[in-house]
Amino acid sequence: MIVATVIMAIAAIYFLAPVAWLVIASTKSTGDLFSTPGFAFAEFNLFENLYDLSTYQGGIFWRWGLNSIIYSVIGSALTTMVCAITGYALAVYRFRGRSALISVVLASLLVPGTVIAQPTYVLLVTLGLDNTYAGLLLPALVYPFGVLLCFIFAQSSVPMELVEAARLDGAGELRIFVAIGLRLLASGLVTVLLFAFLGSWNSYILPLLVLTDSELMPLTVGLTGWNQASITIPGLQILTVVGSLVSIIPIAIVFLSLQRFWKAGLTAGSVRG
Amino acid sequence: MSTATVGGSRRRRHGAVSPWAPYLFVAPFVLLFVLFLVAPIAVAVVNSLFSRQSSGLGFSGSSIEFVGLTNFARAFADRDFIEGFPRVLLYGAVQVPVMMAVAATIALLFDTALVKARRFFQFAVFLPYAVPSVIAALLWGFLYQPSVSPILQFFESIGITLSPLASTVVLWSIANVALWSLIGINMIILFSALQSVPREMYEAARIDGAGEVRTALQIKLPMIAPALLLTTLSSIIGTLQLFNEPQVLQTITSNIPSDYTPNMAIYATSTLGKDPHLASAMAVILGLATLVVSLLVLAANKRTTNRANHGL
Numbered sequence: 007m008i009v010a011t012v013i014m015a016i017a018a019i020y021f022l023a024p025v026a027w028l029v030i031a032s033t034k035s036t037g038d039l040f041s042t043p044g045f046a047f048a049e050f051n052l053f054e055n056l057y058d059l060s061t062y063q064g065g066i067f068w069r070w071g072l073n074s075i076i077y078s079v080i081g082s083a084l085t086t087m088v089c090a091i092t093g094y095a096l097a098v099y100r101f102r103g104r105s106a107l108i109s110v111v112l113a114s115l116l117v118p119g120t121v122i123a124q125p126t127y128v129l130l131v132t133l134g135l136d137n138t139y140a141g142l143l144l145p146a147l148v149y150p151f152g153v154l155l156c157f158i159f160a161q162s163s164v165p166m167e168l169v170e171a172a173r174l175d176g177a178g179e180l181r182i183f184v185a186i187g188l189r190l191l192a193s194g195l196v197t198v199l200l201f202a203f204l205g206s207w208n209s210y211i212l213p214l215l216v217l218t219d220s221e222l223m224p225l226t227v228g229l230t231g232w233n234q235a236s237i238t239i240p241g242l243q244i245l246t247v248v249g250s251l252v253s254i255i256p257i258a259i260v261f262l263s264l265q266r267f268w269k270a271g272l273t274a275g276s277v278r279g
Numbered sequence: 280m281s282t283a284t285v286g287g288s289r290r291r292r293h294g295a296v297s298p299w300a301p302y303l304f305v306a307p308f309v310l311l312f313v314l315f316l317v318a319p320i321a322v323a324v325v326n327s328l329f330s331r332q333s334s335g336l337g338f339s340g341s342s343i344e345f346v347g348l349t350n351f352a353r354a355f356a357d358r359d360f361i362e363g364f365p366r367v368l369l370y371g372a373v374q375v376p377v378m379m380a381v382a383a384t385i386a387l388l389f390d391t392a393l394v395k396a397r398r399f400f401q402f403a404v405f406l407p408y409a410v411p412s413v414i415a416a417l418l419w420g421f422l423y424q425p426s427v428s429p430i431l432q433f434f435e436s437i438g439i440t441l442s443p444l445a446s447t448v449v450l451w452s453i454a455n456v457a458l459w460s461l462i463g464i465n466m467i468i469l470f471s472a473l474q475s476v477p478r479e480m481y482e483a484a485r486i487d488g489a490g491e492v493r494t495a496l497q498i499k500l501p502m503i504a505p506a507l508l509l510t511t512l513s514s515i516i517g518t519l520q521l522f523n524e525p526q527v528l529q530t531i532t533s534n535i536p537s538d539y540t541p542n543m544a545i546y547a548t549s550t551l552g553k554d555p556h557l558a559s560a561m562a563v564i565l566g567l568a569t570l571v572v573s574l575l576v577l578a579a580n581k582r583t584t585n586r587a588n589h590g591l
Contacts, residue, residue: 010388011395017385018403021459024418025406027429031421044429088308095304099296107305114316116573120520120542121566124549124558125323126315132322145315153308179300208411210523211546226413233417234530247421250414258409262402 032251036244055248067249070228077224081146082202088147089198093156094187098169114150120211127215141216146206152198159194196267225253326559350560360561363541371518374454379511382465387495390473408463416527419456444532456524465510472506508580515576519569541565
């Protein structure tokens with residue numbers, strides 16, 4: 007029992023220490039960042055850092071934050087809708103091509119996402135969608151793992167008897183999906199929503215390829231750009247640190263507070279997976 | 280919503296449903312799937328068979344010509360690109376087992392209820408997953424630099440000089456970033472699977488006199504084999520595609536060249552080298568390599584499961 011707690015304590019230090027350093031480093035000036043011990047507070051410079059963060063290059067950091075939110079919120083909401091209606095249809099209907107579609111979805115799980123980033127970029131250029139919001143949003147809507155999860159959830163949580171009763175009452179198929187299917191799938195959809203959200207929030211290689219206009223960039227691309235530029239512009243180092251902290255706080259809060267919802271969904275997925 | 284009230288309506292399983300409904304429902308996904316998954320693969324394959332040929336001195340423009348498998352030959356002859364494969368395979372061979380072992384250990388510890396302050400520990404283990412991998416790499420990038428890193432400074436003060444960015448160990452410093460980011464999510468998936476194992480299974484083991492450790496190894500782990508396979512497989516696919524962490528750390532060390540991993544080489548060939556045709560050939564090679572490795576893992580798993588079933 008003591009052994010268990012000791013192991014956990016070591017693990018906790020490993021996982022939390024870098025974040026603790028980030029918090030402390032964010033309160034330092036550029037000079038103190040290099041001249042004072044990493045885990046010790048120096049002169050409190052957080053508000054100056056936040057001011058600099060907000061004003062550098064006309065406050066582009068907040069624009070990146072807004073972009074990240076646009077890509078993640080709109081992207082994950084649409085992705086979840088697409089996954090939900092597809093998974094529901096696969097579970098509820100028997101139609102020609104159904105088993106072929108299921109096989110294709112399963113097979114596509116083995117297609118490495120980042121490998122198709124380069125050809126996706128080529129395709130987006132052909133379609134004239136490079137360097138646009140749509141160019142980054144549309145490819146993210148294809149989420150085979152989400153479809154599979156919805157299919158599994160729908161199989162176990164949408165009783166055919168209920169669907170048929172609604173049909174007898176004269177409800178249309180779309181109405182049945184919205185009124186019954188979506189409601190019964192809700193807990194599973196939270197899982198899909200959160201994974202899709204995190205996927206977009208973390209997305210890096212595709213925006214790196216697709217976007218040239220810094221006004222359209224998400225935080226990941228913007229901040230790594232600053233990190234790269236900090237070799238020649240020393241002041242950017244502390245802005246990268248503060249920017250990293252600011253960018254992870256909201257997502258950490260949202261994600262950790264929604265834990266119990268998506269963890270429930272995960273359980274349902276993993277036993278049958 | 281009770282289903283008991285609608286008994287007897289089974290007779291119309293394939294009844295008056297509009298035959299178009301299922302197709303309309305799956306249409307958006309199928310359309311997007313074809314456009315953004317099938318088409319890019321087709322684009323990559325077709326692109327890989329062509330090349331831009333500049334005519335004359337290059338002033339009179341250039342044309343795209345069919346060159347067959349030339350780009351593949353060039354890719355295989357590109358030593359820097361090819362050397363990335365054993366590198367990511369070595370990386371995966373170490374990173375994936377370590378990650379799964381740590382994630383499984385923590386998940387099992389949580390499951391035994393031996394651990395106090397469980398919520399705090401879960402928060403700690405899981406927090407890094409909420410940090411985008413690119414930001415995690417930025418963060419560790421600072422912790423790998425002697426001028427700012429409290430960790431390196433601590434070891435320095437007790438007489439140990441660490442240089443995580445040295446060419447011999449930089450691969451493992453990259454692995455550390457990935458471990459830090461991903462142990463949490465794998466732990467949660469395994470823990471969720473453990474929670475859904477019926478408790479009676481453990482009671483039986485306890486009556487047979489098995490201790491916590493034996494119960495964990497011989498009952499709990501086999502029970503969550505599907506979840507273990509799922510997480511292992513997705514981790515392996517992830518390591519072959521290694522990009523974010525080394526790409527970010529590249530800015531602070533010269534020991535990570537721009538073609539350090541196959542995926543980085545594809546990116547560099549496409550952007551810096553401005554040769555999308557060669558990059559497409561490389562992407563096809565990496566995609567096939569990933570597929571082969573995934574299928575090998577699945578086959579190996581099937582064999583061990585079969586053997587286990589025969590053993591019972």
